[in-house]
Amino acid sequence: MKTIDFAVIGGSYAGLSAALQLARARRNVLVVDAGQRRNRFVDAAGETSHGFLTQDGRPPAEIAADAREQLMNYPNVEWMHGTAEDARVAADGRLEFRVGTEAISAHRLILATGVRDELPPVPGLTERWGRSIFHCPYCHGYEMNAGRIGIIAASPLALHHALMLPDWGSPTLFLNDAYTPSEEDLAAIARRGTQVEPVLISRIDGHADVVLQDGRTITLNGLFTQPRTLMSSPVAEQLGCALEEGPMGLFIKVDEGKATSVPNVFACGDAARAAGNVTLAVADGAMAGFGAHRASMV
Incomplete structure (x- = not known):
């Protein structure tokens, strides 16, 4: 089993932002991502992202690619392509899940799993x-x-x-x-x-x-x-995180520091708010990174 200090599930805007804060705190970080950004349809249509400071009018894929490149410049970050499955809280409190055939154990986990739109x-x-x-x-x-x-x-x-x-x-x-x-x-x-x-x-x-x-x-x-939003991943429910019903669908309940109801599990981005956009996802991710890092000092 692979053991890591911090794991981030979801490598879109919120997950990238969370991982960046942890990387800069010189902590070892694993990012797991399946490459299914919610706004990928905008890329396919040749449209651009708007309202995100300094990035207005850029294709969303370019913003995400730049963010990933900058994140991977930190030697303490590892990227794993795949889908996180079979998540559970182990008897010793560690957070365990599987990506393909590889088992992962993390001391702290950030869920940036996003949502999908039911049209x-x-x-x-x-x-x-x-x-x-x-x-x-x-x-x-x-x-x-x-x-x-x-x-x-x-x-x-x-x-x-x-x-x-x-x-x-x-x-x-x-x-x-x-x-x-x-x-x-x-x-x-x-x-x-x-x-x-x-x-x-x-x-x-x-x-x-x-x-x-x-x-x-x-x-x-x-x-x-007005699409109905559905959780893109069952991981939050598998871990037992409390959920809330919002006007568009269920989302993960978090406190001001992005901590969920499960110890050492944090959540950010569209999966952890009633509604959002790229700007809010990046801000949420930063807060989740801060929260997870501070929790590790206790």
């Missing part, structure tokens, strides 16, 4: 995810060029999109039988100038053309929707 079942939506259909107005709203924006309702969170997106363009909320606004909701939506379309969506065509079941086609600059 609403609208024909044509999945193919345009990260290309012309998004979930975060702060990340992609500006690129709508103050034009016509669609909101595909998938949950009551559609109300928040309906109220936010007028700052980025002229929105239409497609209820699509997924969300029924109250009279109070409708009044708030009207005050913000968002249009409401009750006719069901047949499919998405072209760049962001919404074809309705009554035959109309509404051409838009882009679309937003």
